[in-house]
Amino acid sequence: MFHAGPAPKASGPRRGALRDGLGLQPGMRVGLFGGSFNPAHDGHLHVAETALARLGLDRVVWLVSPQNPLKNAADSAPLADRVSSASAVAHGPSMIVSDFETRAGTSWTIDTLRVLVARHPEVRFVWLMGSDNLAGFHRWRGWSDIMRLMPVAVIARPGSLLDSRTAPAAQRFARFRVPAAQARLLPRMAAPAWTYLTAPLNHRSSTAIRAARDAQDANG
Structure with a gap:
């Protein structure tokens, strides 16, 4: 795992590509995996590793959000944690793992992705999400713009399989769905293009982890 810390100074044409500390090179196939990670757990890793293998990605960037606008800040641990x-x-x-959104000063996913695409025009980006996020994806600001900006891969998560397949986003972009058997082609496709990947399910969730931790603290 590489933690994107302060980027080294550079001169010449590579400077713009290095300033975010991601070390991405032209032609790379890169999955962008955003979230609060409050805390991160092996369910998140399951999504990232499934996408890495099934899509033939070179990297997966975990974009740790400074604060999800759709979630209560009081429930979030500090960004550093x-x-x-x-x-x-x-x-x-x-x-x-990167705090790029904090560096870029963006709060909404669509703005973050636009900045990354502008900085790395020759990188093949894919937006990654668990199927639990697809179920409510239509509530995100600029969600349809995300679908048109880069390909999207949805990885199955427990408890959301049926909801996600009938989600408004899935229905609106149904004709752009790529069969899972062709998932490795997705990073090279023009958006809109998306796929739904099933894999052995991992039942870990940040909500359950926080609830268990709170219960343990309450019991002393």
Whole structure:
């Protein structure tokens, strides 16, 4: 796992690509995996590793959100703690944990993705999400713009399989769905294009972890 820390100074044409500390190179196939990671757990790793293998990605960037606008800030651990949590889970050189949204000053996913695409025009990005997020994806600001900006891969998560397949986003973009058997082609496709990947399900969730931790604290 590589934690995207302060980027080294550079001159010449590579400077713009290095300033975010991600170390991405032209032609790379890169999954962007955003979330609060409050805390990160092996369910998140399951999504990232499934996408890495099934899509033939070179990297997965874990974009740790400074604060999800759709969630209560009072329930969120400090950003540094959540970055550390993701770093402890995201093993291997193909996994990059980054606080890029804080660096870029963006609060909404669509704005973050636009900045990354502008900085790395020759990188093949894919937006990654669990199926639990697809179920409510239509509530995100600029969600349809995300679908048109880059390909999207949805990885099955427990308790949301049926809801996600009938989600408004899935229905509106149904004709752009790519069969799972062709998932490795997705990073090279023009958006809109999306796929739904099933894999052995991992039942871990941040909500359950926080609830168990709170119960343990309450019991002394």
